[in-house]
Amino acid sequence: MLMVAVILLIAGSAAAQDKGWEVPAKAKAMKPTENLADKSVIADGKAVWYKHCKACHGSKGLGDGPKGAMLKADPGDFSSAKFQAQTDGTLYYKTITGKGEMPAYAKKITNEDDRWALVAYMRSLKK
Numbered sequence: 001m002l003m004v005a006v007i008l009l010i011a012g013s014a015a016a017q018d019k020g021w022e023v024p025a026k027a028k029a030m031k032p033t034e035n036l037a038d039k040s041v042i043a044d045g046k047a048v049w050y051k052h053c054k055a056c057h058g059s060k061g062l063g064d065g066p067k068g069a070m071l072k073a074d075p076g077d078f079s080s081a082k083f084q085a086q087t088d089g090t091l092y093y094k095t096i097t098g099k100g101e102m103p104a105y106a107k108k109i110t111n112e113d114d115r116w117a118l119v120a121y122m123r124s125l126k127k
């Protein structure tokens, strides 16, 4: 019981520290090079998502991937209005820069179209 309480405490404080994710205004305003509503772009994004992101974020972005439960930070709910209220540029920026347990993909996903296709897939997860 004590162990559980200690783990919860640690997890809680890590989540509290991880609140802010500074996104530069320039990154926020970035415009996609792909049509994010295009079905084939979304399908491309899904393939990249399944390869790199699904393990933590889950197939639908609910944070329920097999690795998701082991994370200290909350990977978030990508179907939520709060997540979807962010700009396309913000989602792009967060994906390539990473933060804490979220890996940076700048070197792993170098193709610009693949990056925007991922944003298209994340948009398709909206409730």
Ligand code: HEC
Pocket (backbone or CB within 6 Å): 018, 021, 048, 049, 052, 053, 054, 055, 056, 057, 067, 071, 073, 074, 075, 076, 077, 083, 086, 091, 094, 095, 099, 100, 101, 102, 103, 105, 118
């Ligand atoms: C090893 C687990 C892991 C993998 C793999 C991973 N993420 Fe994350 N992701 C996280 C965690 C944890 C957070 C929350 C980080 C924080 O706020 O401290 C996060 C946060 C995010 C956010 C910001 C969420 C928000 O609410 O604003 C985006 C966008 C994101 N991830 C996209 C991706 C994409 C796209 C991929 C694949 C290319 C990916 N992630 C792969 C763990 C992961």
